[in-house]
Amino acid sequence: MREGLTLYNTLVVDDEFWMLEGLKKVIKRDCPDYTVTAVARDGLQAITHLEKEKIDLVITDILMPGMDGLQLLQEIRKRGWKIPVLIVSAHSEFDYAKQAIHYGAFDYILKPLNRTQIISALERAKTVMPPSSKGRVDVLNTVPVTSTQGKDLIENIRQSVCESFMKDLSIVDFSEQMGYNASYLSRLFKQETGKGFVQFLTEQRMEAAIQMIKSGKLSITDIAKQIGYADYKHFRKVFKQYTGMSPKIYQNHEGEHLDEIEEG
Structure with missing residues (x-):
């Protein structure tokens, strides 16, 4: 725990009970800077929590009854809330990731999840926390990954490839260097350039x-x-x-x- 600072309050949204419990367990055991202060079974319940509580991070599934994860993400952005949103999904279709990127999800990771993925994603979340959050704040916190930050990220990769194409390069290498999920980074690269990395x-x-x-x-x-x-x-x-x-x-x-x- 960070001495003298409050934990990041986390809202987990999933209609599967075992998934909620699994995320709560991993976060409690392996992510000491975070605490799960609320859970919801769909987007509408999540909005209710967000209206009443101070939430620093939202982790949400996509496919849920009622308001799904993408609709929840869209509603969060419509209301002007700059809370980082992590999408978790069993579906790898590009359209899902494209919409998540469009509405400002900071990452998109695929089920089945593992501890390493969750820990890595929550570490990255700290770098996109808005100024109102309780923890560390970076210069680019208020810039959603869909706009300037996402474009700059891909432009950096593009320039690196142009300068070092003779080396053995892969999107996995860049994801490890930059701290992003490889699948998410691959989709973001295609979204920004119109071409696959390879x-x-x-x-x-x-x-x-x-x-x-x-x-x-x-x-x-x-x-x-x-x-x-x-x-x-x-x-x-x-x-x-x-x-x-x-x-x-x-x-x-x-x-x-x-x-x-x-x-x-």
Whole structure:
């Protein structure tokens, strides 16, 4: 417990009793800065608690009878409450995550949950607490992940990929560095860029390979290694998928109309 400071009051919303009890148990045992001060079985009950009590964090399921988790999140934002909301769901469909991001959920994690996920998510929650919360406050607390913070987060990843595409990169690496759930970060990346992480990384590598081939300074094998492909056959396959021809044919016919060239 933080000496001299009150715990973060947490509201857990889920229509499944075992899930409510499980979250309460993990938070009590493993998250000493938090206390579950209220539980609700649907969004309407949650709103009642929020109107009457000082809540610092909401953890909510999506699919519930009556007002579901996304409707609850939307209502919270409509009322101008800047409370961080953590979405937990057994459903991995992109539309759910997209809506959660749109309405300002700070994270979206999938069931079945484990202790590590919950502990990590609650640690991240502290960084998005609004100034009125009882705990530590960061500069970006009042900026929801759907707007400037989310865009900046993805822009940082995009820039890192552009500068380091030759390295062995994955969205999991960035999620661990930045303290976000990998699935959530992947969906946020696609939401902001219109492309999946792997697609974006591949495009950066292929465009670099094209420029290197045009320069004529390196062999095709060396180019493959330079942009992060230790296996030439794999590089050749990806390059052909991207350009429509093998690297050697591209090199031999560089400058011609590519759609008129066929590999013999």
